[in-house]
Amino acid sequence: MPLEKTEAAKLLTEIVLLTFRLEGGFLSAADKISGPAGLTAARWKVLGAVLYEKRSVAEIGRVMGLARQSVQRLADILVSEGLAAYEDNPAHKSAKLLAPTEEGYARIARLADRQTGWANRASQGIDAAELAATRDMLARLITHVEATDVPA
């Protein structure tokens, strides 16, 4: 006899599928927004993670929920393109801190208006309170999912 899903579990299962689909749409939009500034969605993510605070590669991975190795690759590309640079980390000899260069900041500035315009249009006609509730629930789900282990 198969296991029974709770009401919440049924809804969560629907949310999983919708999240996959929504992520695809967001990613596609992010690529189109960042393309004209010479960036991709993934590089924008990494550069954005160090805009206001220098971070090590591993730290960026934790903040964005990505594997260390994925970030390492993108960070190296950003450095090779002159959009970011590794700076010495007083707290760690080999784990250098990534920080945007002037050109890196300039690239982000070039897409800011495009991102704002997109966000304004895409959120048009949607109640802010409902969006805030959705944001809070997504944050809560992230916590729950990361704490839920899957038995081998």
Add this chain to the structure above:
Amino acid sequence: MPLEKTEAAKLLTEIVLLTFRLEGGFLSAADKISGPAGLTAARWKVLGAVLYEKRSVAEIGRVMGLARQSVQRLADILVSEGLAAYEDNPAHKSAKLLAPTEEGYARIARLADRQTGWANRASQGIDAAELAATRDMLARLITHVEATDVPA
């Protein structure tokens, strides 16, 4: 002078980042759930899309929000592994319909209980009405995002 974000746009921007992160968590869980049944998250998605209805590759792509070519690759793999088969499409000479084989159905059955258990645990303590509201908002956002074009 930079463009101004509406309140809803600010919230949407936060939701974008949370969605990226949540998708990563869901994907990781889906891989762990489907692994013991000899599937991956991506193959489970495609097989799941034809469980109750045969579909062409392009149709699966539309339903799941994926590129035709991505689905084609996975569908070919499923067929080569004997988990699905292409059947003649009376309405189109070359666009065959994908359908699970008996073994394909069996694989899905093998992970059903694991998925249910995960969903029950991960949704524990979360109000069903709030989850339903989130689900509805995600569906709405998908529609909005897919209708919002990004100027070149």
Add this chain to the structure above:
DNA sequence: GGTTACTTGACAGTATGCTGTCGTTTATCT
């Protein structure tokens, strides 16, 4: 019926992100 537009599958190339593994560096514990 024939032209045109769209859909579909196929193939190639690329970007993203994962796991696994290794040696080094840092932190912890006794």
Add this chain to the structure above:
DNA sequence: AGATAAACGACAGCATACTGTCAAGTAACC
């Protein structure tokens, strides 16, 4: 201080998903 554990960067290999392009099939239009 020394041993153990954990974190970090580096490298390799692989899965997933994208864009671009082409030929063939289907639908729409005149």
